[in-house]
Amino acid sequence: MNIDVLFRIAGIGILISVLCIVLKQAQKQEQAEMLTLAGVVIVLIMVVQLMNQLFTTVRSVFNL
Amino acid sequence: MEIAQVIGLALVTTIFLLILRQDKPVMAILLSLVFSIIIFTSMMGKLASIIDVIKELTRRAGLNYFFLATILKIMGVAYLGEFAAVICQDAGEQAVAKKVEFAAKIIIAVLTLPIMVAILESLMDLMPG
Numbered sequence: 001m002n003i004d005v006l007f008r009i010a011g012i013g014i015l016i017s018v019l020c021i022v023l024k025q026a027q028k029q030e031q032a033e034m035l036t037l038a039g040v041v042i043v044l045i046m047v048v049q050l051m052n053q054l055f056t057t058v059r060s061v062f063n064l
Numbered sequence: 065m066e067i068a069q070v071i072g073l074a075l076v077t078t079i080f081l082l083i084l085r086q087d088k089p090v091m092a093i094l095l096s097l098v099f100s101i102i103i104f105t106s107m108m109g110k111l112a113s114i115i116d117v118i119k120e121l122t123r124r125a126g127l128n129y130f131f132l133a134t135i136l137k138i139m140g141v142a143y144l145g146e147f148a149a150v151i152c153q154d155a156g157e158q159a160v161a162k163k164v165e166f167a168a169k170i171i172i173a174v175l176t177l178p179i180m181v182a183i184l185e186s187l188m189d190l191m192p193g
Contacts, residue, residue, distance in 0.1 A: 002102070003073055003102060005098060005102075006073070006077065006095070006098055006099060006102060009091075009094060009095050009098050010077075010080040010084070010095055012091070013080070013084045013088055013091035013092070013094075013095060014080075014083060014084065016088065016091070017084065017087035017088050017091070020087070020088075021087075036088065036090075039088075039091070040090050040091070040094070043091065043094045044094065046098075047094055047097055047098060047101075050098060050101045050102075050105075051101065053101075053105065054101050054104055054105050055144075057105055057108045058104075058108065058140055058143070058144060059140075061108055061111060061112045061115065061140070062115075062136045062137055062139060062140030063133060063136055063137065064137055064140045064141070
């Protein structure tokens, strides 16, 4: 099981939420929104790679 | 003791989800999606060995392999559809989840059509005249 990707994503999420709070305190709302968007895109790329892996496995197991 | 690994991972993920759900719900959904993918992928190896045993039994019983292949395809479609539908439901998108379930049902119905035709044909062979 490759569980390190799970901890990586949880870490990215917590880091981004903390950075967002800091940016909001500094009255930089737009940059906080941009940061959220960038984090979501980065995690989404990782998720898409994992999904590809999952679909390949399922296709080979069930002969889909 | 593989169940211990799964339980530990699930509890840690739940804690992370509780932290993330307040500030960043999108990240929480992505995290639960990744957790589902990890569990699914790690169980696929065991599922493959179960399917190998069933294939061996089918070969020994001399059954038609086409029926088993159809059943396996239906299992795959059902697992994947349920996987996606639960993620959508978790994000609060009931409509998307229902549509995924609907598509899975239609695809399964299409996959079962050849078996239905085969049953009807064998019934026609049995009936005299």
